[in-house]
Each structure stands twice: as C-alpha cells, then as structure tokens.
Amino acid sequence: MLIDIIAGARPNFMKIAPIIHEIERENKEAGLDISDKNYLQYRLIHTGQHYDRNMSGAFFEQLGIPEPDLNLESGSGSQSEQTGRIMTRYEKVLIDRKSDLCIVVGDVTSTMACSITAKKMGVKIAHVEGGIRSRDWTMPEEINRIATDSITDFFFTTSEVANKNLASEGVKKERIFFVGNTMIDTLLSNLDKLKKPGVFDEKSLKKGDFFVMTLHRPANVDEEKKLKSLIDNIAKGVEGKKIIFPVHPRTKKILDDLGISHENLIYTEPLGYLEFIWLIKHSKAVITDSGGITEETTVLEIPCLTLRDNTERPETVTQGTNELIGTAPEAIVPALKKLMSGNWKSGTVPEKWDGKASKRIVQSIYELLKDGQFKFYEPYVDHILMFKAEN
Template identity: 65%
Template sequence: MKTTIIAGARPNFMKIAPIIHAIEKSKKSGNNIDYRLIHTGQHYDKKMSGDFFEQLQIPEPHANLEAGGGTQAEQTAAIMIRFEKELQANPTDLVIVVGDVTSTMACAVTAQKMHTKVAHVEAGIRSDDWTMPEEINRLVTDSVTNYFFTTSDIANENLKGSGVEEDRIFFVGNTMIDTLLEQRPRFQKPAIWDKLKLKEKEYFVMTLHRPANVDEEEKLKELMDEIVNNSQNLPLVFPVHPRTAKILSNVGVSHPRLHMVEPLSYLEFNYLVERAKAVVTDSGGITEETTVMGVPCMTLRDNTERPETITLGTNELLGTDPKAIKPAMEKLFAGTWKKGDVIPLWDGKTAERIVDILTILDFD
C-alpha cells in the first residue's frame, strides 16, 4: 500500500513524524506499506532546515511544492494545482493529511477529485468559530475524508453528529504527543536560559499570534500591561514572530522583565515550557503539550477546539478580555491551579495504532 503524507506548516511535521516512524517499523516487520512525504511549502520557516528534520528524526520531504505566500485563496489554489501534478506523477492509494492548515484542506479536496482516498489525522476537532481559517479547513477536510483518526471522544461525537458512520471513525490518540514524549529526553537548553539566569518555575513563557490579540494595537498593549503587572516580578520569555514584534514596538510595549526573543527550535522551546511557572498563549497545540507536561496554561481565546485540555488538563480558557488576566495570575500564585489528569490514549503510541489500522483497511 502506497501512502502520501502531507505537511504544510511547522506543527504538521511534529504530527507526521511518528507516523513516518511507525510506517518504517511496520514495513520492516513485513507489512506492505510505504510513504511519500510532501511538503507543500505553505509556511517558510528558517528553522525548518536540516536541523529540524534531524531533531524529529525524519527524512527530508520527497518533494516541496513551494506554494507559500499570497492570500488564502491564492495559496489554496497554488497548493491544489501543484498537488494535482504531484499525484498525477506519483499515484497513491491513500493521502494522509494532518491538522487544520490550508494545505490539509487543499490536498484533501484535490485527492478526492482525483478519486484517491483521504485519511485525516486529528479529525473532528471543532471550535465553532467560523472567523478562524482553521475551522473552515477542518469542516471542509472532514466533509471529504474517508477515514477519521481522532484525538478524543469529543471529536468522535462531533463527527457522529455531522453524519459520519462509526466504522469510519478511529479513536487513536494524539500524534503530537507521540512526538513530545519521544523527544522529551532530548530537550535542549536554549542560550537564553543562561543569558537571563532563568530558574525552574520562576519565569513565564508567552506566545501570541492570533489576529484577535495582536492586530488591535491598543488591546495588545492592554493585554501585555496586564500580564507584566500581574506576574510578580518574574521574567516573561516571549519567542515572538517578527510581525508581532513590529506591532509591539509600534505601541511602545517594553519592560525590563519582558524578553522578546527569536522563535526557538522545537527542542529549545519545549525545554522552556517544561520548566516554566506557567504558559500564556493563544495557540491550540501548546495547550496539549502543557497538559501532558503538567504546566499551568492560560489561553487568551474565547473558544478552543481542544476542550479536553480544559476538562482534563492544565489549561484554562481566559477569553480575550485583558481584565481576566489578574484573577488567573492570583489563582496561579496562590497555588490553587488545577493539576490536570491523564488524557485517554495520549500515551505516545498513537501513530502505531494508526498504521496498524491502515494495514488492514480495504482500499479497493
């Protein structure tokens, strides 16, 4: 069986790395399964060089479609046109897409139009917020998917509620956590650790990138002021995208304890997260990682597609009102933040379960 695996953005590679490892292991055991890895080029990341693939212990992609840049529509069109040519040149039995980026949706639609079956890893998650491009990508992808690999019972119920038959839904766990648990012993201390004289549980990690938080300058300034004023003299380490850094500079956000640094590698960033007092973020994936590592997490969003990180994990949804930060910080420093629990099947064996299922599916 031939599979084509799609990745378009940095988090996608963390999700597909364990699938590649599991396919290689299954192939060595005598199973008839192989893969072709396609990077759509949706996001250019200077840190996604040879070192990145070496860190995740995966080979360089077989092809890069180089479809980055442009508007959402332009990027979608470029990916679809180039992936169609890729499939014509290299037919496959199954296209595997992961997550919820534009590449996920564009390649799923293209594959189906070429009568190639699609498996969606991380299917069924929903924020119910149609202002998020990712939510549209999830809905469209799941509407043309054949096989649904899910991370939670909530995702299963979302799919059933939309009419997906149970025999096409496979609750397998979270491949992002496979990578986290595999790489955790290899986390690397970043240079910023010694430079700032950081100490375990005596600093915060921050990430902000969503337009609702960073594009409204006055709101961003108010958010940052609240975080700085209520973090009890602890350092705030903020790996920041250059675009966000420019906005912060425009609104005059600066403080001796606020350290805006270049984006870090996967192993360096998670070294900081694992040892942080808490994380303040508007990312979805980071809430999963903090939950598994037992690190308190404050999410500056009004909704989440990962509710299990709240009901079972260490994450709290604060919303986007800056006034919500002070009571959350008081709760954290009072030592009453929730500890979190084990999330079912987030055990590092998700990719093995996926590949075991793939080897017994009928693709005729």
C-alpha cells in the same frame, strides 16, 4: 501502496514525525519490500506554507524526519493565494504519480487544500486529528476542519469528544478510529532529548520561576491597542517574573511598530522544538492562544492560560491543566493572581494520550487494506442520509 503525508506548517511536523517512524518500523519488522502489495511506501510532501527555516526546516532535523520528497514552495500570501498555489502544485504531483492515500494532519491551509485536490483526483483521504471543533466560524482553522472532514474517508481522532462530533455530523463509526494524539507521541519520545536554549542562562532564568508566552491569532495581535493592553496586563500580572516570548515573524513586526517593551519581557526568535519544549517543561506556566501547546502543557502538567473564548481541544480544560481566560485584557490579571497564589487546578492525561497513537494509525491502515486496495466508503452518503432523516 503509496501514501502521501502532507506537512505544511510548524504544528504539522510534530504530528507526522511519529507516523513516519512507525511506517518505517512496521515495514522493517514485517520484512516487506516495495514489491509487496501491502508495503507502505510514503511520499513526504512539504507544501512550504511555513517557509522560514526557523519555522519548519529545523523540525525535520530535530525530529528525525527525512528531507521531503517534494516541496511545493507555496510561500507567503493571503490564505486564498496559498490555497491556490498548494492545490495547483499538488495536483501536478498527483498527475505525475497518483497516490493511494493522502494523510493530512491538523487544520492549517495545507490540510484543506491538499484534501480537496486529492479528493478531486480520486485519492482517499485520512485526517489525523479529525472531528475537533471550536464552533467558532471566525477562525480560518474551523473552516479548514469542516471542509476537510466533509470529504474525508478515514478519521483518526484524538478524543471521544471528536468521535461524538463526527457521529453528530453523520459519519458512520466504521470510518472513525480513536487512536490518540500523535503530537503527544512526539512529545513523549523526545523528553530525554530536550535541549536547554541559550536564553535560559543568558537571562539568568530559574527553573519553575518564569513564564513562556506565545501569541499569534489575529483576534489578539491585529488590534494594536488590544495587543498592547494584553501584554501590559500580562507583564503586570506575573509579579515581576520573566516572560520568554518566542515571537512569530508576523507578530514581531507589529510589536516593533508599537514599541512594546517591559523589563521582564524577553523576546526571542522562534525556537526549535527541543528547545521550546525544554522551556515549557521547566516553566512556572504558559500563556498562549495556541491549541496544540495546551495539549503539551496538559501532559507535562504545566499550568496553561489560553487567551481565547473557545477551544477545539476541550479535554485540555475538562481534564488537563488548561483554562480559557478569554481575549479581554482585563481578565488576565485575576487569572494570574489565582495562579500566583497557588490555586491552579491539577490535571489528568486524556485517554490514549500515551505515545502509541501512530502505532494505532498504522495498524488501522493495515486493517483498511484488502489485496492492496482500501475498503470503499462514500463520505457523502452518511451526510446525505442524515440530512434526509432530519428533513
């Protein structure tokens, strides 16, 4: 049984690491070898969507992931260019040796591209983090989610909200596996391995007395005047406390061109996973437009201000420590005033965000296997039947 595990961009690595560890553990504990029809042999495929060493390679080392079996080296370019390169190169991999299952995670370009290629080659698809929705069609990630889920065979979901989303789209419950959040598996398993980054001592930071910020979404960083206004308001709203800003290469160029600087704003290069989580864990709060970080802050009980109008992870708001501030620069100072006055809400950890999601995924894969073959479900049938019922 050959499983392809796809990793393309930085967030993917935290999600695939515990799945790989669990497959290896299960094979070892079951005493299976490669000759057994239920032995789970995996092939780790790095699409190369993130190609900078700081954005990908270090994660393999820190999270104990083996070097990829294959690197498609898709490199930079527009989304369409990346999609095309990933699809054609993954197709060649499948022509050379077809896998039985393709596991994709999250919602990046690699997720969609490899899903489409696998489906056309007759390979079943499992989507880890399937069913999450922002309802915002201006986000490339939302298009990736919808396209991927429309052809997915097996859904490994993070929340009951995702389950309901899939059910409303006509996906039958026997194809939905509520397993929890593999990113939280990685977080919890690495809490005792976190590393204090050099910037903490270099800038004389104090635990619980600084902010961490990440910005990368086009809605926030592509409009120069808006970006400057966002950062000016943030720098003002934190009342002199230092802000650590690990800068995405794309964003750094824009910031350099604008000459944006504040005495309390500290730029760093992208940090390794263990260093970045150390900063979050010891910060006063996080300011971000990322989705995944809001999950980590929820579990770590760190206040999080999200500069977006919507989220595909609503449980981080309804249950966690996250609040949607929006993208209007003028909304930032009142939100920060609320935080600085000590009036931020407390959060709880969502169901099954307990570090055991990967174990549930591997157990589900075994449940789907019969005599070395996966149970057959036709993804399109559910959607077609639902469409006919509504019309």
